[in-house]
Amino acid sequence: MSYQLTINGTSHELDVEGDMPLLWALRDELHLTGTKFGCGVAACGACTVQVDGVAVRSCSCPVEAADGAIITTIEGLGGPGGAMTTLQEAWTAHQVPQCGYCQSGMLMAVTALLAENPDPSDEDIDKGVSNVCRCGSYPRVRAAIRSVAQAIATQDATQDPTQAGATEVGEATSAEEM
Amino acid sequence: MGVLSRRNVLVGTALVGGGLMVGVKFSPDKRLARAREMLENPGENLITTWVKISQDNIITVIVPHAEMGQGVHTSLPMMLAEELEADWDLVTMVQAPAETIYANNALVKGYLLDGKEIPAFLNQPANWSTYQLGKYMDMQVTGGSTSVRTTGQYAMRVAGAAVKDLLIQAAAQKWDVPARECSARLSQVFHNKSKRSASYGDLAPGAAGMTASASPKLKARDDFTIIGTSKPRFDIPGKVNGSATYGIDIHMPGLKIAAIQASPVFGGKVARVNSGPVTGLRGIETVVNIGDAVAVVGDNFWRVQSALINLDVQFDGGGNESVSSDTIYATQVRAIEAGKRKSNVSSGNLDEARVAAVTTVDAEYRAPYLAHAQMEPLNCTALVEDGKCEIWVGVQDGLATRAAAANALGIAKEDVTVHLLPLGGGFGRRGGGVMDFIDRSVRVAAQLDGPVKVIWSREEDMRQGAYRPACVSRFEAGLDGSGKPVFWSNVHIMDEEAEAVHIPDSVAAQIIESVEAPTHVPYGPWRSVASSQHGFFIESFIDELAHMAGVDPYDYRRDLLGDDPRMAHVLETAARMSGWGGALPEGRARGIAVKKSFATIVAQVAEVSITQGAVRVHKVWCAADPGDVVNPDTFRAQMEGGIIFGLTAALYGEITIEQGRAVQGNFPDYKMITMADTPEIEVEIIRSGAPWGGAGEPGTPPIAPAVTNAVFALTGTRVRQLPLKNHEFG
Ligand code: FES
Ligand code: FES
Numbered sequence: 012m013s014y015q016l017t018i019n020g021t022s023h024e025l026d027v028e029g030d031m032p033l034l035w036a037l038r039d040e041l042h043l044t045g046t047k048f049g050c051g052v053a054a055c056g057a058c059t060v061q062v063d064g065v066a067v068r069s070c071s072c073p074v075e076a077a078d079g080a081i082i083t084t085i086e087g088l089g090g091p092g093g094a095m096t097t098l099q100e101a102w103t104a105h106q107v108p109q110c111g112y113c114q115s116g117m118l119m120a121v122t123a124l125l126a127e128n129p130d131p132s133d134e135d136i137d138k139g140v141s142n143v144c145r146c147g148s149y150p151r152v153r154a155a156i157r158s159v160a161q162a163i164a165t166q167d168a169t170q171d172p173t174q175a176g177a178t179e180v181g182e183a184t185s186a187e188e189m
Numbered sequence: 190m191g192v193l194s195r196r197n198v199l200v201g202t203a204l205v206g207g208g209l210m211v212g213v214k215f216s217p218d219k220r221l222a223r224a225r226e227m228l229e230n231p232g233e234n235l236i237t238t239w240v241k242i243s244q245d246n247i248i249t250v251i252v253p254h255a256e257m258g259q260g261v262h263t264s265l266p267m268m269l270a271e272e273l274e275a276d277w278d279l280v281t282m283v284q285a286p287a288e289t290i291y292a293n294n295a296l297v298k299g300y301l302l303d304g305k306e307i308p309a310f311l312n313q314p315a316n317w318s319t320y321q322l323g324k325y326m327d328m329q330v331t332g333g334s335t336s337v338r339t340t341g342q343y344a345m346r347v348a349g350a351a352v353k354d355l356l357i358q359a360a361a362q363k364w365d366v367p368a369r370e371c372s373a374r375l376s377q378v379f380h381n382k383s384k385r386s387a388s389y390g391d392l393a394p395g396a397a398g399m400t401a402s403a404s405p406k407l408k409a410r411d412d413f414t415i416i417g418t419s420k421p422r423f424d425i426p427g428k429v430n431g432s433a434t435y436g437i438d439i440h441m442p443g444l445k446i447a448a449i450q451a452s453p454v455f456g457g458k459v460a461r462v463n464s465g466p467v468t469g470l471r472g473i474e475t476v477v478n479i480g481d482a483v484a485v486v487g488d489n490f491w492r493v494q495s496a497l498i499n500l501d502v503q504f505d506g507g508g509n510e511s512v513s514s515d516t517i518y519a520t521q522v523r524a525i526e527a528g529k530r531k532s533n534v535s536s537g538n539l540d541e542a543r544v545a546a547v548t549t550v551d552a553e554y555r556a557p558y559l560a561h562a563q564m565e566p567l568n569c570t571a572l573v574e575d576g577k578c579e580i581w582v583g584v585q586d587g588l589a590t591r592a593a594a595a596n597a598l599g600i601a602k603e604d605v606t607v608h609l610l611p612l613g614g615g616f617g618r619r620g621g622g623v624m625d626f627i628d629r630s631v632r633v634a635a636q637l638d639g640p641v642k643v644i645w646s647r648e649e650d651m652r653q654g655a656y657r658p659a660c661v662s663r664f665e666a667g668l669d670g671s672g673k674p675v676f677w678s679n680v681h682i683m684d685e686e687a688e689a690v691h692i693p694d695s696v697a698a699q700i701i702e703s704v705e706a707p708t709h710v711p712y713g714p715w716r717s718v719a720s721s722q723h724g725f726f727i728e729s730f731i732d733e734l735a736h737m738a739g740v741d742p743y744d745y746r747r748d749l750l751g752d753d754p755r756m757a758h759v760l761e762t763a764a765r766m767s768g769w770g771g772a773l774p775e776g777r778a779r780g781i782a783v784k785k786s787f788a789t790i791v792a793q794v795a796e797v798s799i800t801q802g803a804v805r806v807h808k809v810w811c812a813a814d815p816g817d818v819v820n821p822d823t824f825r826a827q828m829e830g831g832i833i834f835g836l837t838a839a840l841y842g843e844i845t846i847e848q849g850r851a852v853q854g855n856f857p858d859y860k861m862i863t864m865a866d867t868p869e870i871e872v873e874i875i876r877s878g879a880p881w882g883g884a885g886e887p888g889t890p891p892i893a894p895a896v897t898n899a900v901f902a903l904t905g906t907r908v909r910q911l912p913l914k915n916h917e918f919g
Binding site: 028031032034035038039040042044045046047048049050051052054055057084085086088089093095099102103106107108109110111112113114115118136137138140141142143144145146147148149150151152153 | 257258259421422424425426427428429430431432433434435437438440446471488489490491492494562563564565566611612613614615616644646647822823826829830831832833834855856857861862863864865867869870
């Protein structure tokens with residue numbers, strides 16, 4: 012069976028089993044390895060990508076369920092030429108990653124959260140980001156989210172707040188200054 | 190080439206110091222040849238083993254440690270750049286390959302200088318103790334919080350200072366002025382009298398013909414401009430945009446993917462394997478039986494892992510099928526009661542103190558097996574061909590990896606090449622003593638043509654662990670009329686480093702002993718090693734004594750630490766930060782603990798409540814004295830991470846053994862804390878100027894007792910066995 016996926020703006024025909032998890036299609040078929048394998052059972056979030064704008068744990072999303080979908084992975088989060096999103100810049104400013112292995116998934120999950128809720132409360136963050144970081148970067152994840160939310164809050168009201176790290180499906184986010 | 194061999198003498202001398210037993214194992218020429226391979230571009234001059242300076246004035250520091258998130262790829266270059274008087278904006282780094290010239294010689298010196306034994310984490314299952322001391326030169330270690338303390342202090346700083354002297358000499362010669370009239374700053378040498386200056390890059394070729402001082406003068410702490418300032422880590426950008434390539438991300442033409450399963454009963458063998466059910470499945474190439482494990486090889490991890498699950502394979506557990514956590518604890522208790530004891534500490538007169546004591550208290554504590562659960566599951570890519578082996582892997586110890594591969598294949602170490610990649614977490618699981626995953630991967634590769642990436646499923650990773658050992662520890666203490674301890678008696682499982690089981694010297698009569706109770710369960714170093722369980726035991730029991738004496742737990746400890754101003758200061762700082770003794774919200778209580786591990790002292794106060802029957806930690810105040818600190822922000826991150834790591838274990842961590850095998854296999858049954866149960870954490874760093882201590886490990890030990898001591902204050906329930914999830918609170 013062949014499936015059609017648009018990944019980071021590029022269309023791919025994938026001839027794989029329909030029940031192959033999207034994670035392993037990305038990693039072992041397309042060699043897009045920014046999306047990580049942590050548990051394989053939807054329990055850690057290391058494999059989080061966006062499917063049609065929704066954060067999805069790709070280890071537990073069969074390719075057939077993503078047929079025709081528009082997918083964004085960490086490689087497609089920033090703008091062209093490696094420009095980083097506001098959220099990625101906040102991640103750097105707060106020196107969030109330690110080993111870094113969970114951070115692709117963390118960034119994808121937080122990006123989706125902020126797209127939906129640009130000014131999340133602590134509770135919203137707790138509920139919306141259940142990714143595991145074994146290195147314990149959580150305090151910095153929270154601080155980085157807050158700094159971005161604050162930046163959005165103080166931004167000119169005419170600007171579209173969802174641009175701050177949030178991707179419209181299939182579109183690469185423009186990198187903005189915080 | 191004089192300078193290069195002279196430079197090697199410099200490094201050798203600096204590393205060897207007065208310790209003749211270490212010796213200079215490698216001839217300068219060999220060092221030179223290997224070191225020269227580090228030169229990537231024409232026009233670069235290799236000035237020491239540790240640093241190169243290009244003509245465009247870029248300084249590249251060669252770091253012999255793996256980066257696993259502890260920031261060592263930035264902090265070690267900072268130490269070198271400090272002494273080199275480098276412009277930090279022009280400094281970059283590369284990781285040294287796992288070649289013998291980069292063996293962690295400084296590690297050996299660090300421990301010799303401290304008058305310490307080789308650290309316990311090196312003494313673990315591989316039984317390094319049978320090695321000659323010189324063999325430690327063959328290790329390239331990241332673990333035991335040693336990077337900054339040893340490589341940084343004894344190699345990076347010395348090399349930086351020596352290179353600076355060379356560059357000054359080169360400038361003096363070029364300008365025909367006395368070297369003492371020249372000074373170095375921001376990657377340039379200045380001669381103020383004649384108002385001349387030259388960049389390091391311009392001077393580097395000239396310096397390559399000169400003799401370096403074997404013992405250059407190091408800067409005083411007060412003159413530091415780089416050390417002690419927070420610098421962004423070099424490794425962060427690649428970890429934010431997904432471009433960092435971990436071992437598991439390696440790809441190359443012809444690469445096969447393999448899933449592996451070893452005997453679930455540790456140490457067992459493959460009894461029978463029938464590959465029929467998976468033959469001909471899409472993407473499956475072959476099934477490999479390596480005796481103690483089977484691997485399914487193919488083109489996609491999902492395909493090979495699915496096939497592995499369907500494979501018809503039977504294992505022979507080798508007689509350990511009836512071992513369980515209960516039988517292990519029972520064996521440990523028996524050993525404590527009747528086993529042969531080895532004394533670690535013995536001071537004062539216990540018999541007299543026993544008579545003098547007004548009250549005695551005893552308690553038995555237990556800590557379970559723990560898995561590392563590093564985020565990146567174990568994996569190793571290997572190519573075995575023509576009697577040679579090439580490996581791509583993220584490990585804490587490149588040279589032990591090389592040795593493990595050579596051993597497994599029966600080839601010379603020189604025929605193994607290791608490409609070190611960033612680690613998706615290590616915490617000890619990717620350290621030198623626990624190279625089972627290298628051993629198995631290369632044995633799988635040996636049966637195949639071409640390279641293979643062997644990936645452990647999360648379940649396989651967790652069930653084939655190198656666990657933090659389960660441990661029983663018994664205490665007895667006697668208090669005098671004022672409640673002060675007059676004797677302390679402790680017997681626990683496994684001989685450990687003195688630092689882990691140490692208690693304040695103010696307790697006059699002490700006996701600390703260990704017994705052995707070996708099991709078939711593999712174990713290894715786990716973040717903070719023995720201090721993780723012993724920190725919990727000791728700091729809990731001291732808390733018991735405080736309550737028995739009716740004294741505030743902070744005041745009680747403060748009193749016990751009367752002879753140890755440095756430790757007392759850390760304790761005081763944590764108490765001050767938290768406003769210890771002040772009013773608390775309804776339903777909350779606080780606990781305190783202090784532990785020295787890896788030469789860093791850390792005190793923590795935890796504030797807890799019971800929410801829906803479970804312990805909830807709201808806030809942690811952490812005071813730490815590592816002597817000094819290179820990159821304060823990184824150190825703070827290590828404290829945060831260490832606390833969260835230890836808190837996860839305290840709340841949830843438990844690997845139970847049933848039928849000779851590990852029960853838990855993945856995050857649903859080996860729970861990790863997430864954003865929702867992470868407390869607010871406040872860290873204060875004390876730069877006392879004491880000898881440098883570690884950063885990666887010492888944040889972990891105090892958190893479990895700080896939390897359980899708070900639980901006692903709140904509920905009156907003394908938790909003597911972790912994890913907390915197994916206890917019920919009203
Ligand atoms: S790998 Fe998908 S959630 Fe863990
Ligand atoms: S940074 Fe290591 S797991 Fe999150």
